[in-house]
Amino acid sequence: KAGVTQTPRYLIKTRGQQVTLSCSPISGHRSVSWYQQTPGQGLQFLFEYFSETQRNKGNFPGRFSGRQFSNSRSEMNVSTLELGDSALYLCASSLARGGGLEQFFGPGTRLTVL
């Protein structure tokens, strides 16, 4: 069974631009959660989608948004990029909401904002 895939793996953008990251969950998983991880920081929760609806949201500005499609694939968008948005963005999929069952992580997208 294929794992969680994320595209692209690496991305370089400049301040003010916008970016879209993609996550394909494990087949059959309906929950997709997104996390931001900066050097030396723990995983910071962005949001969770389940059955195409945002179920939980972390403390990030409105520049960070996401959506989930009917096939459970999810995208995350960051508008008006800032230098501080440089980070590893991870998505995780799970069978159930809230990570109550095990979450499986993708390899991440490394975003660099110049």
Add this chain to the structure above:
Amino acid sequence: KNQVEQSPQSLIILEGKNCTLQCNYTVSPFSNLRWYKQDTGRGPVSLTIMTFSENTKSNGRYTATLDADTKQSSLHITASQLSDSASYICVVSPTGGFKTIFGAGTRLFVKA
């Protein structure tokens, strides 16, 4: 407030030695507690998952323990290898579908 605190923040050990990482949590009630290993620049990989009623779970050289009374978990690594150098993250999922809580992680360095 639900929290997960890990100690130490970082640890250096010699190859072949054992070590124990700690996780204290205030999340209650919770459905499961997990330990993940994260290599630099990669996504976390699950090591163990325990429900609140379990008190130990092993995965090769990794053994996790859980004491629900004291709200503590530990991850013991036996006969460490250079490839064990990574961050180890303790994760607790509250019941009721609430947000999973992540610890800040322990950075382990294994030296030859």
